[in-house]
Amino acid sequence: MDNYNQVLSVLILLTSFMLMANKRIKSYIGTFRLQSALIALTAGIMGIRAAMAEGSIDVLVVSIIIIALKVIYIPNLLHKTFSGVEYKVEKDFFLNIPLLILICCGLVVFSYFSVSRVAGGSDGIMNAEVVNSISLVLIGLFFMISRRKAIGQIVGFLVIENGIFITAMFSTNGMPFIVDIGVFIDIITAVLIMGIIVFKINEKFDSIDINKLKNLRG
C-alpha cells in the first residue's frame, strides 16, 4: 500500500514542476486544480483505509472538503478574479523556464539532504513522501517570488498550503479533525480576501503587477 503513497507523492511533486513551467495564468490555475485533485485522491485512499481499519471517517470527510474547495471552488474563484482584472497577456516571470525548473530540482535535492538527516536516523518516520511534500512547500515559496502577478502569488500560497496539508497526511495521517476544519476555513477566507485585494490593486494601480507596489519604503 505504501507504493500508492509514493507514486502519488511523486505525481504531486511533478505537478508543481508543471506549474513552474506554465506561462499563462489560466494554465497554472488548471495545474493547481490537477494538483488538488491528486491530493484529494491521496486523502481519499487514506480515508478509506482508515475507515476500514478503525471506522473513523474524519480523513474521508476531509478529502471530500478538498474536492469541493480546492478542486472546484477556489480555481473557479481565481478564474473569475482573473477574467475580472486582466485585459492583456503579459510575460509573468523574470527568469526563463529551464532555469526555474533547474532551481526547483535544486530545491528537491536540498530538502532531501536537510530533512532526511534531521530525523531519518531515529525511527524512520521521515520518509520519501515527507521529503517530496516539503519540496512542494519550497517550490510553492519559490513560485511566489518568481511570478510578478498578484494571482501568481495567490496560486503560490495555495501550493504552499497543499504542500503543508500533504506533509501532515504523510507524516501523521492528518491533524486532529478540528484543526483540519479550521485550516480550511482560514484558507477559504484568505483566498477570498486576497481576491478582493487583487481587484482593489487593479483599480488603484491599473495593473496587478506586484512590482508597481513601491510606495512604502524605509
Added chain:
Amino acid sequence: MGFLLWLIPVISVPVFGIVKNRKVLHAVSLIVSAAMLPIVGFATLDVLNGGVLEYDGLGGMFYLDPLSVIILDIVLIIGFFAAIFSVSYIEEELKHGKIAEGKVNLYYMLMYIFMFTMVLALSVRNMGVMWIAIEATTLASAFLVGFYNDKQAIEATWKYVIICSVGIAIAMLGIIFLHMSSSGSISGSQLLNWTALYGNADKLNGPVLRLAFIFILIGFGTKAGLAPMHTWLPDAHSQAPSPISALLSGVLLNSAMYAIIRTVSIVNRNQGGSLFTGRILIAAGMLSIITAAIFILTQKDYKRLLAYSSIEHMGIIAVAIGLFTPAAVFGALFHMINHSFTKSMLFLSSGSVLQKYGTREISRIKGLLKALPVTGTVFFLGLFAIAGTPPFSVFASEFNILAAIFEGRNYLLGSVLAVLLAVIFAGIASVLFRIFWRTSGESGVHGASGVHGVPEVAGVPGVHGVSDVRGESGVSADLPDAGEGSVKPGEVNIPGAVIIVVLLAVTLVTGFFMPAGLRELLENARQIIIGG
C-alpha cells in the same frame, strides 16, 4: 464564565452589522469592550488563586494559566482604550470625509472579530486551534489595515496579507512537526494539547521537535515582527487607522510572541537546556534590534518610527526569552506589558496628531504643544518613555533584562545591546528635537508679541500640512472647533486625550511600583515557562 470571553464578541459582531445608527454603534462597542473587563478580571483572580482556569466543556478547549492571562489582560484593557478612542476618531474622520458613512459598521465588525481571534488564540489549550486563531487575526485585520482604501493602504494590505499568510503557513508546518514529534507518546484527544506536550516533553522526538521549533519561530516570528521577516510591519502599522495601529502593535505582536514562548518552553524542556533555542532567538532578536536602530535613525514618518520601535522591543523580548534565565524571562514578560501600554499610548496620540496636521511627516509637525496641549505633552513624554528613559516602566524592564544578561556573564551581548539601545535613544531624541525644540525656538522669537503667534500656529500647519490632504475646507473646518484661545487650536479627541493621560499614568506608576498581584502573576508565568 470564561466562555463569555468568546461569546460576547461573537454576539456583538452581527449587532454591528445590523445597527444603522452611529451613536448606537459607538455605545455597543463601548459596552462590549467594557463588559469584557470584569470577566477577565475575575478570570485573573481565579488564575491567581487556582493556578489555572479550565472547563470540561467543548472538549476542554478553554485553558488559561498565568502566562496567557497576563497577555489576555493586556488585550482586553488596550482593546477597551482603543474602543473609547475610536468613537471620536471615527467621528472626526467622517467629518472630514476621509471614510464613508457605511464603513463604520465594517470598522466595528472587523475590530471585534480581530479582538475575538486574539482572545481565542490566548485562551485555548490546543496548539492547532491557536494557530487557526492567529491566522484569523491576519484575515480579520487585513481590511482594517487597508481601511482608508488609497494606494498606500492597499499596498500595505497586500504585503500584510501575503507575508503574514505565508509566514503563518510555515508555522503550520512547524505545528505539524510538533504533532509528529509527539506520535507514540500522546494520543487521542490529547493531540497537540499544550499541557500534554509540556507534560510529556521528555518523551517527544528531539530532532523533529527542533525542526518544529525553527519553522514555528519563522512563522510566528513573521507575525511578531522579528527581522528579517518584519517587512510588512512598518507599512501595516503606519497605514492602519490609529486605534487599530495601537491594537496591532500593543496586542497582536504579543499574541504571536506568546505562541513562540509556548513552543520554546516545550523545546527547552525536551532538550534539557536553552542552548538550541537560545542561540536562534538571540540572533533573531539582535537582528531585529539592529534593523530597527538603522531605520529609526533615518526615519521621516512618525508612525513608521513607532512601528520600527515595536520591532526593536519585540527583538528585546526575543533576546530575553532566548537567555532563558529566571530574571531574563521575568523581565521579558514585564517588558511585554510595558511595551504594550507605552506603544498603544503613542499610537493613539499619533492618531490625534495625524488628524490635526493631516501628515505623517515629522518635518511638517510644528507647534505641537500649542496645537494639542495634552496629546502633545503625552507624545513628548511617551517618546522618552519608549526610548527607555527613567522613570518610565520601559526603562525598568529593559534594565531588568540588561541586568539579567550581565548576570549571566554575557558581557559581549550585553554591551552590544546597550550600545544599540543608546543608538535608538539617539534616533528618537533627534525626532523629539525636530518636533518640539525647533518650534518652541521659533515661536519664542515670533510669539513674544502674541500677535505673530496666531497666524503662525494656525496658519502654517493649515497651509502646508492640512491643505494638501484635506483641501481648503479642512482648514476652515479645523479652525472653528479650535476651542479656547485662537492660539491653541485645542484637542481633537477629548475622551482620547483622557485615555492617553491614563496610559501615561500607568506607565509612570509601573516604572516605580509593581502591585503584588502583578508580581505574583509574573512569577507564576515565569515558572510555567521555565518549569520547576
